[in-house]
Amino acid sequence: MNTRPLIAICGTTGVGKSQLSVELALALSRTKGMRKHGWNGARIINADSMQVYVGMDVITNKIPERERQGVEHLLMSFKRPGEQYVVGEWVKDAVHAINETHSQNKIPIVVGGTAYWMQHLIFPDRLAKMTEPRGRAGDIVLSEELLEHVSKLPQELRELIYALPEEPPDASIDPQAAFCLHSLLNALDPIVASRWHWKDTRKVLRSLEIIKETGRRPSDVWSEQSSISVQPRYHTLCFWLYAEPSVLNVRLDARVDEMIKQGLLDEIKELQAIATAGTSSNSVDYTLGIYQSIGYKEFHHYLNSPNPSVDAFEAAVDRMKLSTRQYAHRQVRWIRNKLLPAIYAAQSTDKSCVSVYLLDASRKLSMLISWLRFTC
Template sequence: MSKDTRPRVVAIGGPTATGKTALSVALARKFDGEIISADSMQIYKGLDVGTAKVTEEEKNGVPHHLVDFLAPDQIFSVADFVGLADGTIQEITARGRLPFVVGGTGLYMTSLLSGLNFAPEKTDPALRDALNRRLAEEGPQALYEELVRVDPEYAAGVHPNNTTRVIRALELYSATGRRMSDEREASRPAQPPYRSLCLCLTCRDRALLYRRIDARCEEMVRRGILEEAELVYRNRERYRTAAQAIGYKEFFPYFEGTQELNDCVNRLKQASRNYAKRQLTWFRRQTDAVWLYLEDGDAAQRAAREITAFLA
């Protein structure tokens, strides 16, 4: 019987504001690991507060990868992430260390762990133009609601304002009748490229999760999110991804003089809570995960036991 030589990977996912950063750093220190960020916004330079980017102090000496390396006017896709993350996993493994893939962008994490193959997409310019016209006329919510109707599984992992992914999925469905979720499933290899353990951190009590999210939003305001949001607002035509992201667009009405700051902060809290619900839906549908609950008080100890058994 041949020995399985695939790299081992520990993934830590779950909704925002549950403490994934602190847990992953503690575990990486314990198991001689390095961390690969699976966050679609923490890749951007200069956008630190609004993305809850890990600080040098929080890293506590643990190497972090795929964080803070791309200019905010650059587009970055899930295919880009999978390619870079796979190369990083190979490098970490070759150094004799354990890769930890950590973040809340479920599409990134599950695409990486399942080994999705991203073939070049064939596009229909006329159909793409028609969808973009609808976007301008009807707004992003209308297109997202259509995606929910035709492909609820894929829609669960896509933010309503991520119009690029929404339009691509609708374009595929309109042109071929195939759903993006089915395309992704068909592109999975028979065997995943890694031996992986996925841990998901959350709260049993949804009210506790929401209180943690609200507290994080208030801390972001204290740390200067308004300055970052104004930078994104001034450059919104170039910083297209950031201009659609939770944490920045909620403050645009304040800069336009149409809404009070406190109302914008409340909008940020609500948007973050809604995002957490979508994250939970995605991870529960897509991953064979071990769930760790903050109320139990032993999440770190249980995670360590799971990793020890996984590595044995």
């Protein structure tokens, strides 16, 4: 484990993670040379999979420039809308940003709602790696059980495992190819297939590639990895901001209303223009890149209707509010069921390697922020 520090701030959307990260960075800057920590301030590293894209500040809920108070934010607004950027790429970029921050004698603060990304940053060797084929170059060496499953497949699927596409097909353009890939995965690893929608061709194809590279089911690989205690990359202090659903849901609904006032629909129209440029179709794959942002799919029918009505607008608003609340629920579930068990497993062998604290965000964070400003 690298003994250099890392601060991680996770939690659902709408709990004040960005505000806390800025105040914490400012507090560390104010205390440089005054306290025993010896660091010259901090830099913030974005861990939100939607905020990596240029523009689209409203739909992705980026912290406004004026609220950053001069604190440097990394890995934010540097990818083009429509460009793919996956967890392995982000982890590599985040590690580079963290090392660069340490070289400046500053503390990296990683903050964002994509807990999946954050977990793979904190704990290394959890992502399936590209491997050399285990036979001759180009051979696929499957386990005996998988070979038996493959032998019983229809010829079309049996041939597909040996001729996977280099790029995932666009489900909106070639749904047959997308569905065939998912059918193949479902035949070989139904546990993983149940996790991915058949239109999410990027994840489906990557799961099939793991089978091709390792000769094993992805579900078996991941189960084996989860049973092994992995030490964190850095000496990690993790804050989980949590708000009770009864409080958070009201806050999230109000934020959707505010996003609409700030120009949400104009951003969605801009995204639609980018997504359909050079095509004759308004069909968009909502599983790719920034098009996964909540609000884009929910307002599609309203914005593309020849006669949009007030009822259609209100229905779209209600769908976006529901999707936001559901997303927050999934974020909590990941932290509870994935991130925390990984932290506790690491603590079982070294209690000091990673610490986690639950912060009550049911109320505004003004008291905590005031304390930071007063004591620092």
